[in-house]
Amino acid sequence: MKTPVPSAGERATQARYQLMQLAAEMEDVVRLGAGDPDLHTPGEIVKEAVRLMGRGKGQITEQGLDKLREAISEQLADERELDYAAETNVLITNGAQEALFLSMLALVDPGDRVLVQDPRYSSYDQAVEAAGGKIVAIPPRGRHDFCLDPDELVARAGSARVLVFVNPNNPTAALHPPDLVRSIARIADQHDLVVLSDEVYDKLTFDSAEVLSIAQCERMRERTVVLSSFSKTYAMTGFRVGYLAGPAHFIQAVTRLKQAISGPCPLFSQYAALAALTESGQGRGRILETFAGRRRIMLQGLDSLGIPYGAPGGGFFIWADISKFGRPAHDFCLELLREARVLMFPGTAFGEHWKDFVRISILEPEERLEEGIKRLGRFTAGSSEVTSE
Numbered sequence: 001m002k003t004p005v006p007s008a009g010e011r012a013t014q015a016r017y018q019l020m021q022l023a024a025e026m027e028d029v030v031r032l033g034a035g036d037p038d039l040h041t042p043g044e045i046v047k048e049a050v051r052l053m054g055r056g057k058g059q060i061t062e063q064g065l066d067k068l069r070e071a072i073s074e075q076l077a078d079e080r081e082l083d084y085a086a087e088t089n090v091l092i093t094n095g096a097q098e099a100l101f102l103s104m105l106a107l108v109d110p111g112d113r114v115l116v117q118d119p120r121y122s123s124y125d126q127a128v129e130a131a132g133g134k135i136v137a138i139p140p141r142g143r144h145d146f147c148l149d150p151d152e153l154v155a156r157a158g159s160a161r162v163l164v165f166v167n168p169n170n171p172t173a174a175l176h177p178p179d180l181v182r183s184i185a186r187i188a189d190q191h192d193l194v195v196l197s198d199e200v201y202d203k204l205t206f207d208s209a210e211v212l213s214i215a216q217c218e219r220m221r222e223r224t225v226v227l228s229s230f231s232k233t234y235a236m237t238g239f240r241v242g243y244l245a246g247p248a249h250f251i252q253a254v255t256r257l258k259q260a261i262s263g264p265c266p267l268f269s270q271y272a273a274l275a276a277l278t279e280s281g282q283g284r285g286r287i288l289e290t291f292a293g294r295r296r297i298m299l300q301g302l303d304s305l306g307i308p309y310g311a312p313g314g315g316f317f318i319w320a321d322i323s324k325f326g327r328p329a330h331d332f333c334l335e336l337l338r339e340a341r342v343l344m345f346p347g348t349a350f351g352e353h354w355k356d357f358v359r360i361s362i363l364e365p366e367e368r369l370e371e372g373i374k375r376l377g378r379f380t381a382g383s384s385e386v387t388s389e
Contacts, residue, residue, distance in 0.1 A: 010349070030369075041239070088251065093265060100196075102258060107131075110159075161193070161194065167202070170315060188220065203312055229242040295318075
């Protein structure tokens with residue numbers, strides 16, 4: 001049997017896993033790579049989930065637990081002024097990954113062009129490839145401004161079918177201001193694009209930043225699918241609960257796919273998600289406060305080392321420019337891990353053009369972040385600085 005050639009998305013994923021595997025074989029590594037929260041799920045979520053389970057099975061279908069879909073519908077109405085009926089417009093998934101892949105299978109036909117921000121998380125490539133589509137990367141606005149560039153979107157939108165809009169962004173943490181979101185929405189409407197709006201990090205924002213869902217923009221509700229998750233906001237990665245909210249005909253089609261592929265999300269996980277929405281206001285606040293403190297430490301550390309970065313408006317990543325050290329990002333990360341025991345991910349794991357950048361996560365306690373900055377400083381002190389044009 002002929003060995004298949006790895007796709008771009010697979011190669012990017014392999015690059016991250018190779019570094020993670022090497023780090024797993026080492027001791028005392030400051031892990032600033034992966035994106036899974038290191039915090040425990042708030043105790044009130046687990047306690048309430050157990051209580052709910054003890055009251056009986058509840059009504060559950062492939063579309064999800066009725067009460068959870070109702071709670072999501074209410075949250076979208078309260079926080080985003082979005083009118084999505086629980087019974088027809090919301091689907092519970094096994095994490096955001098399943099939501100992404102189901103969406104692409106439902107929206108994309110073989111050969112369809114799918115617009116995705118660049119740099120981007122490799123799962124978008126893999127989901128589009130699984131559906132037979134073709135990735136079309138949209139460059140950002142500037143060297144250190146990683147918001148989507150409307151002019152670049154217009155230049156590529158002509159024969160495209162779908163736009164994947166990630167706000168706040170992974171890997172850059174760029175948060176698009178409301179006026180820019182409205183501009184992107186007008187372009188999507190003019191070019192008849194369906195928008196998959198990845199809003200996984202929309203509740204992990206800083207400095208009182210305003211977040212506008214593209215689904216809230218004029219004429220966009222019927223052409224937008226909102227994708228989100230409980231994993232990041234509530235430190236619930238292992239529970240595997242995500243959701244999609246969108247037009248009824250789309251939710252119906254995706255539900256049929258889910259019936260054939262995986263069936264319902266586990267009931268206990270759905271009760272935990274319900275508890276997160278109803279019982280965990282304080283837990284969510286504690287998580288955000290923790291990440292805000294860590295973000296402040298990392299930004300101050302990078303500033304002290306003279307390492308520029310894109311403005312991190314949301315999520316727990318920093319997209320840093322290491323071009324002045326004169327080494328491609330993969331080599332930089334490999335040497336940093338071997339010599340200083342600090343794990344970061346190279347920009348080329350998120351798009352082939354990003355050899356001058358690394359993604360740094362803040363998913364370590366503050367004292368470990370401070371240690372990581374010290375090690376990074378010692379490592380870069382011996383690097384020759386080369387100015388990148």
